[in-house]
Amino acid sequence: MNLLENLNPEQQRAVMTTEGPLLILAGAGSGKTRVLVHRVANLMANGVEPYHIMAITFTNKAAGEMRERINNLIGTGAEQIWVATFHSSCVRILRRYGDRIGYGTNFSIYDTDDTKTVMKEVLKKLNIDTKKFKERYFLNAISSAKNEMITAEEYALSCGSDLAKSRIAGVYREYQARMRANNAMDFDDLLVECVNLLKQDPEVLNFYQTKFQYIMVDEYQDTNTVQFELVRLLAGGRQNLCVVGDDDQSIYKFRGANIYNILNFEKHFPDATVIKLEQNYRSTKAILDAANGVIHNNEGRKEKALWTQNEQGERVKFKQFDSAYEEAQFIAMDINSKVRKGTYDYKDCAVLYRTNAQSRLLEEKFIVENIPYKIVGGVNFYSRKEVKDILAYLKTVDNAQDDLAVRRIINVPKRGIGQTSIDRVSDYAAALNMPFFDALMQLQMDPALKKLEKKVEPFVLFIQLMRSQLPDLGVAGLIREIIDQTGYEAELEAEGTDEAAARIENIEEFYSKAVSYEEEHEDATLGGFLEEVALIADIDSLDDSEDYVVLMTLHAAKGLEFPNVYMAGMEDGLFPSYMSITADDSVAEIEEERRLCYVGITRAMKQLTMTSAKARMVRGETQYGAVSRFVKEIPSDLLDGEVYEQKQRFFPDFLDDAPTQKINPIFTQKKPMAAAKNFGTKIEKKALDYGEGDRVKHPKFGEGEVISVIDGGRDYEVTVEFDNVGRKKMFASFAKMTKI
DNA sequence: GGTTTGAAACTTTTT
DNA sequence: GTTTCAAACC
Numbered sequence: 114m115n116l117l118e119n120l121n122p123e124q125q126r127a128v129m130t131t132e133g134p135l136l137i138l139a140g141a142g143s144g145k146t147r148v149l150v151h152r153v154a155n156l157m158a159n160g161v162e163p164y165h166i167m168a169i170t171f172t173n174k175a176a177g178e179m180r181e182r183i184n185n186l187i188g189t190g191a192e193q194i195w196v197a198t199f200h201s202s203c204v205r206i207l208r209r210y211g212d213r214i215g216y217g218t219n220f221s222i223y224d225t226d227d228t229k230t231v232m233k234e235v236l237k238k239l240n241i242d243t244k245k246f247k248e249r250y251f252l253n254a255i256s257s258a259k260n261e262m263i264t265a266e267e268y269a270l271s272c273g274s275d276l277a278k279s280r281i282a283g284v285y286r287e288y289q290a291r292m293r294a295n296n297a298m299d300f301d302d303l304l305v306e307c308v309n310l311l312k313q314d315p316e317v318l319n320f321y322q323t324k325f326q327y328i329m330v331d332e333y334q335d336t337n338t339v340q341f342e343l344v345r346l347l348a349g350g351r352q353n354l355c356v357v358g359d360d361d362q363s364i365y366k367f368r369g370a371n372i373y374n375i376l377n378f379e380k381h382f383p384d385a386t387v388i389k390l391e392q393n394y395r396s397t398k399a400i401l402d403a404a405n406g407v408i409h410n411n412e413g414r415k416e417k418a419l420w421t422q423n424e425q426g427e428r429v430k431f432k433q434f435d436s437a438y439e440e441a442q443f444i445a446m447d448i449n450s451k452v453r454k455g456t457y458d459y460k461d462c463a464v465l466y467r468t469n470a471q472s473r474l475l476e477e478k479f480i481v482e483n484i485p486y487k488i489v490g491g492v493n494f495y496s497r498k499e500v501k502d503i504l505a506y507l508k509t510v511d512n513a514q515d516d517l518a519v520r521r522i523i524n525v526p527k528r529g530i531g532q533t534s535i536d537r538v539s540d541y542a543a544a545l546n547m548p549f550f551d552a553l554m555q556l557q558m559d560p561a562l563k564k565l566e567k568k569v570e571p572f573v574l575f576i577q578l579m580r581s582q583l584p585d586l587g588v589a590g591l592i593r594e595i596i597d598q599t600g601y602e603a604e605l606e607a608e609g610t611d612e613a614a615a616r617i618e619n620i621e622e623f624y625s626k627a628v629s630y631e632e633e634h635e636d637a638t639l640g641g642f643l644e645e646v647a648l649i650a651d652i653d654s655l656d657d658s659e660d661y662v663v664l665m666t667l668h669a670a671k672g673l674e675f676p677n678v679y680m681a682g683m684e685d686g687l688f689p690s691y692m693s694i695t696a697d698d699s700v701a702e703i704e705e706e707r708r709l710c711y712v713g714i715t716r717a718m719k720q721l722t723m724t725s726a727k728a729r730m731v732r733g734e735t736q737y738g739a740v741s742r743f744v745k746e747i748p749s750d751l752l753d754g755e756v757y758e759q760k761q762r763f764f765p766d767f768l769d770d771a772p773t774q775k776i777n778p779i780f781t782q783k784k785p786m787a788a789a790k791n792f793g794t795k796i797e798k799k800a801l802d803y804g805e806g807d808r809v810k811h812p813k814f815g816e817g818e819v820i821s822v823i824d825g826g827r828d829y830e831v832t833v834e835f836d837n838v839g840r841k842k843m844f845a846s847f848a849k850m851t852k853i
Numbered sequence: 854g855g856t857t858t859g860a861a862a863c864t865t866t867t868t
Numbered sequence: 869g870t871t872t873c874a875a876a877c878c
Contacts, residue, residue, distance in 0.1 A: 171868070200868055225867085247862095300868055368867060470864055473869090490867085531854045648868070668866045690865050709866080732863070733869045856878075863871080 116155050120148070127388045128152045131159065131327070134348075134382035135355040136375070140419040141404070141715035142395025142674065145357050149329055150182045152355065153194065156327055163193035165326040167347070170198055171335060173649060175672055179331075195325070199340055200300060200648050203307035207298075208640070210317050214310050219640050221297040221508055221515045222647035226496055228252055228299045230517055235287045241280070254281045255288060259301035260337045260369030262308065265289050294548075296514040304339040311346045322350035332672070333358030333378075337369035345381070352382070360415050361408050364668060364709045376415065393419050393715075395674055397426025400721050403747045404714040410746055411704045429714075430722040431744055431754030437474055437682070437726040444679050444724065445478040448662060451677065459485055463663045463675040465713050467688040470731075471681060472664050479662070489665035495646055499605075499616040500623050504646065506595045507588075509550070510579050511639045516542075516549040523553075526599055529568050537562060550576075575599075588642045589627040596620060667713045678717035680710075683725040684738030710743045803852040809833060810853050 117125045124144060127137050128151045139145035149168065156166060168183075170176045180196045197205070204222070211218050223231065232248040258268055269282040292298065298306060311318045328348045330336070333356035336344070348354035356378065363372045379385050393401055401421050408414070434440040444464060451457045464475055472488050479486045494500065502525050508518035520539070524530045541559055542552035553569050556562040575598065583591055596602045602620060605613040630645060631637040663675070667688075682688055688710070693702035714721060725740050740756050803809050807819045820832040 173868090198868070303868090364866075365868095367865080468865055493867095527855080529854070533854080666866065687865095692865060706865095730869075854878105856876105858876080859874095861871100861873085863869105 116151055116158060120151065121392055123388055123390050123392075124148050124151075127390070128155050130355075130386050130388070131156055131161075132353060134352055134378075134385040136333075136378045136385055136387045137355065137357045137390060138387065138415060138417065139357050139359055139390040140393060140417055141359065141362065141712070142393040143390035143419070144392075144394055145331070145390060146179060146182065148390070149331065149355075149357060150179065150186055152329070153183055154186050157187060157190065161327060163190045164195070165324065166329075167195040167202075167325040167327070168197075168329045168331070169202060169344070170196075170331045172672070173198055173201070175331060176201075198648065199343070200303050201644070203303040203343070204644055204648070206307050206317075206321065207303065207310065208644075210310055210314070211306070213314050213317065214306060215293070216298070216306070217296045217512070217514065219296070219512050221295065221512050221518065222303065222644065223292070223297050223299045223517070224496065224647060226501070227297075227517055231291050231295075232284075232288060235284055235291060239283060239287060241284070246280075251281060251284045251288075255285050256301050257369060258285065259305050260339055262305060262339055262342065294514070295516050296512055297517070301339070304343060308339055308342050308346065311343070318346065318349075321347055326351050327353045328355070330354070330356045331358075332362075334360050334363040334372060334375045335365045335368075335370045336374045337371050338374075341371065341374045354382070361411070361417070361708055362671065362712050364671065364705060364712060366705050389417065391417055391419050393421040394423070395718050396421065396715060397423050397719060399426045399428055399751050400714060400717050400719075403429045403721070403751045404711050406748045406751070407707060407714065407743055407746045408711040411707055413704075427720055428751050428753040429747060430720075431683075431752055431756065432722070432724050433740060433754075433756075434724065434726050435728060437471075437729040440681060440724045440726045441474045441478040444475065444681060444722075445482040445484055447679075447722065448484060448677075449482055457677050458660055459662045460657060460660045461676040462679070463665070463670065463673070463677075463716065464679045464681055465665065465667050465670050465716065466681045467667060467690060467709075468682075469666060471687075475664055475681070479664075485661040487661045487663055489663060490669050494619070494622075495649065497616075497619055499601075499620050502601070503592060503595060503620060503623060504643070506576075506579075506599075507591065507639060507643060509576055510583065510591065511643060513550045514548045519548075519550045519553075523569070523572060526601060526604055528572060530565070534565055534568075538565070583639060587631055588637060588639055589624060589631055591639065592624050592627050596624070667709050670716050671712050674716055674718055676717075676719045678713070678721050680713050680721070680723045682729070683723045683741040683744050684729070685741050686736065686738040687729070687731075688741055688743070707743060707746075808853050810851050816853065 116128065120128065124147070127135070127148045131152070137145065137148065139148070153166060153168065157163060168176075168179055170179060176196050176198055180191075183194060183196065184191045195202070207216065207220070208218050211220060229248050229252065232252055233243070236243055236246070236248065236251070263271070265282065265286040265288075268285055269279070272278040272282050292302065311321065325347050328344065330344055335358075344354065344356075356375070358375045360372060360375050363370060363375070366372070374381075379387065396404075398421055401419060401423075405419060432440075432443060434443060448457075448459070448462050451462070452459060466472065466475075469490055476486065476488060495504070502522060505518040505521040505525075508515045509522060512518070516539075520535055523535065538552050538556070539549060541562060542549045545552065550573075553573050556566045556569060579586075579591060579594065582594070586594055602617055605617050605620075626646075627642060630642050634641060667680075686694065689703050689706035693699065693706050696702045723744055725738070725744070728735050728737050730736075744752075745756055803819055805819055805822055808816060809819055810816050817833045820834050822832075
């Protein structure tokens with residue numbers, strides 16, 4: 114096999130340059146993954162052992178894709194190549210050597226929700242009013258500090274007489290202490306602590322420097338300072354570091370990405386080779402030129418001349434609508450007509466938008482029009498309440514020091530242990546400086562807590578039992594045991610609502626994820642599963658073998674491509690966002706938004722449609738936005754559609770409602786529908802055709818005898834002793850029972 | 854100790 | 869318009 118076949122001269126050079134620092138400036142759609150994969154193959158052809166090669170990406174999806182393509186090209190030996198995200202690489206290193214910097218190797222990983230809970234506790238302890246200062250404010254400040262590798266101590270020293278900074282320093286310190294006590298790390302800690310480990314322990318550093326002789330980093334423009342430091346350390350020995358990126362696609366500044374990592378690569382590594390990949394294989398000329406026209410308005414970028422041999426193609430379509438409702442309607446209809454004509458499959462189409470909130474309206478229309486779709490992002494599957502509850506059980510079994518997890522589930526399902534009791538035990542544990550769970554095991558030591566013991570004991574015994582049975586049960590078995598023994602699912606079943614049914618579905622999906630995890634990993638462990646779950650993003654679950662339209666934010670779309678793309682909500686104030694327009698450094702912020710627009714445009718292969726709405730509901734208020742400045746930046750000969758200069762219209766308060774209703778009749782329809790539903794519930798109350806002592810039939814639980822009927826005001830609460838599933842309490846209007 | 858109700862915040866983007 | 873959180877009530 115000739116490795117260089119089907120590669121252009123620059124791509125070939127990138128593949129052949131194996132030694133020393135290498136910067137590949139890869140424009141959108143220029144085949145960078147291809148280059149990386151071939152480069153790996155070339156290294157191995159040159160006799161480099163696969164376990165000496167490392168490839169780092171940002172998302173699991175990107176890692177998975179690269180893994181697959183490497184496997185296809187190379188076959189045997191490829192599985193020994195370390196292909197992983199930044200975060201999972203760090204976890205792997207820390208699980209092995211984390212004890213050297215004072216963490217248990219079974220540390221928990223806290224997601225954004227978890228850190229918020231911790232922060233809440235911290236602020237409560239420090240008597241900081243969360244009305245004045247929000248958790249997010251501190252979490253953002255701490256995250257920024259961590260991204261710059263500033264420790265709590267260093268932060269405190271740098272404050273001087275700055276009161277606001279000192280306050281943050283105090284919070285930072287306490288937050289970190291709690292995380293340590295819980296044996297937990299947040300996303301930033303994973304990177305920071307990994308760098309700390311490598312810096313403090315020459316033995317470990319040497320081990321990994323020897324192991325990773327050839328390192329490749331994808332999406333380098335989005336690395337932050339810690340990630341740079343990590344890469345610098347790992348590549349420190351041989352300096353065989355190859356980074357791939359595009360400064361025009363840097364869109365994560367808000368997350369600490371430092372664009373100077375890529376702009377100054379040649380300064381950091383003076384003998385670096387620089388290769389530019391400028392031929393685009395993805396898009397039509399029209400789309401590419403539109404993208405170039407937009408990005409051209411940014412200053413301070415590495416000038417590139419992205420070109421393509423592809424056909425000219427159709428112009429970029431632009432359509433403006435009166436309301437977001439009509440915009441969504443158009444997109445749905447347009448997709449349907451294209452699918453009907455056979456131009457595209459559903460999976461060829463993607464709708465991109467600036468904010469997650471925009472997905473709702475689109476979703477409603479897609480349901481009406483019967484279009485299969487998948488929304489990426491928004492509420493993460495793993496942050497759903499029911500999934501987090503089960504996860505907390507797993508974490509408790511895995512890491513007894515994880516107080517957050519234990520406290521979450523000690524009263525789920527209800528065990529009669531309320532907030533007051535939890536607080537008391539927390540104080541007791543804090544006083545003795547021990548984990549919450551340990552305190553639960555010795556309540557009899559404190560006379561004030563002794564009476565709690567009876568309620569707590571079954572829970573403690575259950576966790577201990579699960580812990581001892583874990584080797585036999587496996588991860589999936591453990592989950593099943595937890596669902597059954599705690600009666601979590603049974604409780605939801607008894608509720609009988611649609612919402613409860615959806616929750617059960619989520620739990621079952623979670624269970625099947627555990628099953629497939631165990632199928633995929635021979636050495637499956639509970640810790641391994643928790644780790645995978647903690648680091649997974651929604652985008653990772655995209656499956657191109659199924660036929661559905663994908664809806665997602667512009668951020669989530671990076672790295673993907675679709676034949677037919679829609680960019681919705683092209684309005685000033687939405688995109689570019691109101692925040693960026695009014696920011697202090699508005700020029701820089703709008704440049705970042707423009708890069709985001711560039712990313713969006715370059716996702717399209719054949720056809721791109723931009724849409725905007727004159728009026729849009731945001732937070733229950735109608736907003737009137739002008740057409741996005743980015744649309745106007747597209748050269749007019751490439752644009753199919755008029756861009757009207759719309760006057761900003763302002764209505765006095767008392768008129769505010771009127772135009773909304775005219776423009777968008779759905780709101781007047783919706784309300785009566787909701788009212789009718791409530792009305793129906795009330796009527797059902799009177800229609801109870803069974804009473805105490807009667808035999809009844811339930812669709813799920815089978816037959817049983819009515820024990821009692823209590824009038825709960827709005828509804829009857831019925832208790833039934835079922836023949837097969839025992840005694841259940843439920844509401845008459847939901848449990849569709851009939852007398853027999 | 855648990856449940857219900859009403860207010861308040863939320864919406865920029867995420868590993 | 870929706871979700872989350874605390875106070876008031878049971």
